[in-house]
Amino acid sequence: MNKKIDRGQATRGHLVAVATGLFTEHGYDGTSIEAVLRTAEVSRGALYHHFPGKDALFAAVLDTVYERVEADGARAVEGLTDPVAALRAACMAWIRSTADPVVRQVLLIDAPTVLGWQRWRELDEQRTLGKIKAALRRDGRIPAARVDLFAHVLLAGMNEIAMLLARADDHRSAAAEAEAAAGDLLDRLLGA
Amino acid sequence: MNKKIDRGQATRGHLVAVATGLFTEHGYDGTSIEAVLRTAEVSRGALYHHFPGKDALFAAVLDTVYERVEADGARAVEGLTDPVAALRAACMAWIRSTADPVVRQVLLIDAPTVLGWQRWRELDEQRTLGKIKAALRRDGRIPAARVDLFAHVLLAGMNEIAMLLARADDHRSAAAEAEAAAGDLLDRLLGA
DNA sequence: GTATCAACAGACCGACAGTCGGTTTGTCAA
DNA sequence: TTGACAAACCGACTGTCGGTCTGTTGATAC
Numbered sequence: 001m002n003k004k005i006d007r008g009q010a011t012r013g014h015l016v017a018v019a020t021g022l023f024t025e026h027g028y029d030g031t032s033i034e035a036v037l038r039t040a041e042v043s044r045g046a047l048y049h050h051f052p053g054k055d056a057l058f059a060a061v062l063d064t065v066y067e068r069v070e071a072d073g074a075r076a077v078e079g080l081t082d083p084v085a086a087l088r089a090a091c092m093a094w095i096r097s098t099a100d101p102v103v104r105q106v107l108l109i110d111a112p113t114v115l116g117w118q119r120w121r122e123l124d125e126q127r128t129l130g131k132i133k134a135a136l137r138r139d140g141r142i143p144a145a146r147v148d149l150f151a152h153v154l155l156a157g158m159n160e161i162a163m164l165l166a167r168a169d170d171h172r173s174a175a176a177e178a179e180a181a182a183g184d185l186l187d188r189l190l191g192a
Numbered sequence: 193m194n195k196k197i198d199r200g201q202a203t204r205g206h207l208v209a210v211a212t213g214l215f216t217e218h219g220y221d222g223t224s225i226e227a228v229l230r231t232a233e234v235s236r237g238a239l240y241h242h243f244p245g246k247d248a249l250f251a252a253v254l255d256t257v258y259e260r261v262e263a264d265g266a267r268a269v270e271g272l273t274d275p276v277a278a279l280r281a282a283c284m285a286w287i288r289s290t291a292d293p294v295v296r297q298v299l300l301i302d303a304p305t306v307l308g309w310q311r312w313r314e315l316d317e318q319r320t321l322g323k324i325k326a327a328l329r330r331d332g333r334i335p336a337a338r339v340d341l342f343a344h345v346l347l348a349g350m351n352e353i354a355m356l357l358a359r360a361d362d363h364r365s366a367a368a369e370a371e372a373a374a375g376d377l378l379d380r381l382l383g384a
Numbered sequence: 385g386t387a388t389c390a391a392c393a394g395a396c397c398g399a400c401a402g403t404c405g406g407t408t409t410g411t412c413a414a
Numbered sequence: 415t416t417g418a419c420a421a422a423c424c425g426a427c428t429g430t431c432g433g434t435c436t437g438t439t440g441a442t443a444c
Contacts, residue, residue, distance in 0.1 A: 002410090002411090003409090003410060003411090005410095005421085007409095007410090007421095007422070008421070008422060008423095011422080011423085032399080032400065032401085033400075033401060033402085034399085034400075034401090042423090043423060043424050043425065044402090044403095044423095044424075044425065044426095045404095045422085045423050045424045045425070046422070046423050046424075047423095048401095048402070048403080049421080049422060049423065050422090052402095053401075053402075054401065054402090108309075109309060112304075112305075113304075113305040116301075117300075117301060117355060118359065145369075146373055146376065149353065149356065149369070149370070149373045150373070150377070152352050152353070152356055153349040153352050153353065153373075153377060155352075156348045156349055156351070156352035157345040157348055157349055159348070160344050160345050160347075160348035161341065161344070161345065163309060164341065164344055167310065177337075177341070178341070181338055181341045181342070181345075184338065185342070185345060185381075188380050188381050188383060189377075189380050189381070191380060194441090194442090197390085199390095199391070199392095199441095200390070200391060200392095203391080203392085224430080224431060224432085225431070225432060225433085226430085226431070226432090234392090235392060235393045235394065236392095236393075236394065236395095236433090236434095237391085237392050237393050237394065237435095237437095238391070238392050238393075240432095240433070240434080241390085241391060241392065242391090244433095245432075245433075246431095246432065246433090
């Protein structure tokens with residue numbers, strides 16, 4: 001049971017890779033299953049053997065994208081002990097990671113739609129929101145009862161900055177401005 | 193040319209009303225044109241005579257919803273001269289208006305998807321973002337160069353709070369908490 | 385009366401996501 | 415070696431949906 005499993009995993013991985021490209025270029029709605037099948041040179045049956053539906057394929061793509069972003073974030077935070085310093089570094093890493101068009105299209109634009117706001121935030125809860133809340137709690141400058149709400153607002157604010165940055169004509173200068181603004185925002189929220 | 197025009201306007205209005213109900217209950221994707229036609233007892237030809245497509249029908253629905261929300265906001269701001277006081281009042285009105293399921297589904301959930309983030313923010317720009325920016329500029333506590341970005345973040349933050357509130361089990365207490373948090377957020381952003 | 389045109393009617397079309405009965409192929413026990 | 419088994423794969427087919435197209439109707443203008 002090795003050649004079989006390997007082949008299956010290879011097909012699955014190939015589909016995810018191809019779908020990542022198409023989803024990024026044309027968006028979720030603009031990418032037909034047909035197009036994925038043609039590009040990947042895989043049959044309909046094979047795709048539906050590995051994924052129960054189009055949204056499941058998207059979820060698999062999302063997973064790989066999320067993991068990359070998370071890894072970038074983890075690297076940025078490495079060695080930082082102060083919760084606010086870590087939070088700040090993570091925010092900057094997040095803003096920087098939106099330079100990647102995959103992150104913009106898949107993570108920022110399509111994910112909330114395809115998954116629905118609720119599931120989207122649940123995913124964020126597991127991945128990043130939880131860490132933000134922990135940092136805010138450790139820091140203590142936000143009243144405990146308000147940590148949850150402020151964490152959401154902070155996340156939403158960072159996403160908004162990221163979206164604005166993603167639309168900017170001059171990415172370099174916009175990125176600098178975005179990072180400065182994000183820092184300012186954090187300072188103000190935490191009452192520095 | 194009066195009976196004819198009246199009849200047309202009546203059909204159009206009826207379609208918007210029916211579509212508003214269905215979009216609210218089942219969302220944009222979950223509402224088929226078929227369903228709208230059946231419920232409204234209007235023919236396909238009639239609908240496509242008044243609207244070039246499904247998204248145009250949605251845009252018409254969105255317009256009426258937006259106008260209601262805007263009217264609520266205008267009423268809340270009435271008589272207030274201090275820009276920050278007006279901003280605060282408008283935020284509270286906005287949070288309160290999400291008690292309406294139409295606002296939640298059509299305005300918060302579906303609109304960004306159907307219109308796309310860009311057009312969605314352009315609409316917001318005309319309707320509310322412009323006013324937020326004006327208020328922040330008049331107040332002056334946010335550096336002029338950063339007003340645009342902060343206005344976006346403020347709007348996104350309020351939307352996030354609204355979404356959280358919309359999902360809450362106990363709406364009454366959650367609303368009180370949400371308004372307190374929104375006030376706190378404003379204070380911190382403006383460095384009060 | 386008749387020409388005109390907005391309003392409406394509904395058969396029809398192509399695209400698409402998803403299904404289903406079958407076929408191939410690697411694995412493993414006897 | 416072989417035969418049972420199951421994972422992997424195949425592709426014709428289906429139902430639904432948004433949108434189009436060729437009319438028909440009835441109020442209005444002349």
